[in-house]
Amino acid sequence: MPIEPRDMDNLVALDSDPEVMRFINGGVANSREDYEAELLPRMLAFRHQPYGYLKALSSVGTADTQVFVGWFHLRPSYFEEGSLELGYRLQRRVWGQGLATEGGKALVAHAFEVLKAPIVDACALADNLGSIRVMEKCGLRFAEECKHPRASVVVQRYICKPEA
Ligand SMILES: CC(C)(COP(=O)(O)OP(=O)(O)OC[C@H]1O[C@@H](n2cnc3c(N)ncnc32)[C@H](O)[C@@H]1OP(=O)(O)O)[C@@H](O)C(=O)NCCC(=O)NCCS
Numbered sequence: 001m002p003i004e005p006r007d008m009d010n011l012v013a014l015d016s017d018p019e020v021m022r023f024i025n026g027g028v029a030n031s032r033e034d035y036e037a038e039l040l041p042r043m044l045a046f047r048h049q050p051y052g053y054l055k056a057l058s059s060v061g062t063a064d065t066q067v068f069v070g071w072f073h074l075r076p077s078y079f080e081e082g083s084l085e086l087g088y089r090l091q092r093r094v095w096g097q098g099l100a101t102e103g104g105k106a107l108v109a110h111a112f113e114v115l116k117a118p119i120v121d122a123c124a125l126a127d128n129l130g131s132i133r134v135m136e137k138c139g140l141r142f143a144e145e146c147k148h149p150r151a152s153v154v155v156q157r158y159i160c161k162p163e164a
Pocket of ligand 1: 019020024088090091094095096097098099100101123124125128129130131133134
């Protein structure tokens, strides 16, 4: 399900955990003001596309009610026109249960089978070993170490192409 304006509280709470933000920006929380001014509009910009930012929902905590545990994205790649970039950010309490791998695999399959993307890529800081492991488990392979066009940090870029 796509991220909506009413997810604001959950997004701010997610980014308030320094461990979640550790390999994004060194552990700094994104504030509500950051979300209002820039981050939420950026997420919502893809609402009318067949990709974008999707909430991760889980029945963790209560038996029947699905709760927000993070998000995934498929968005236009910063590196290759027409290609899509996979991303994910989950609450710490659900780490290590295979959720990122499950969601990431589903989005890679969607990108190739439905959206006919030529390449799916993903980027992480070199020491974000958990994220890199998820990329590998989703079928992405190391492509290059390079400066990220937007974040101006050196990242490991992984890519995947559709099976011939
Ligand atoms: C990265 C993240 C999405 C992974 O979510 P997750 O649901 O725990 O991932 P999964 O359970 O599907 O898989 C994690 C894999 O990484 C491995 N892993 C986790 N931390 C690791 C580490 N420090 N070193 C090596 N491997 C690690 C796990 O063992 C597992 O691999 P395995 O199944 O072969 O054992 C989650 O930790 C997160 O949201 N982190 C904060 C945000 C973030 O860094 N996003 C990515 C930005 S590039």
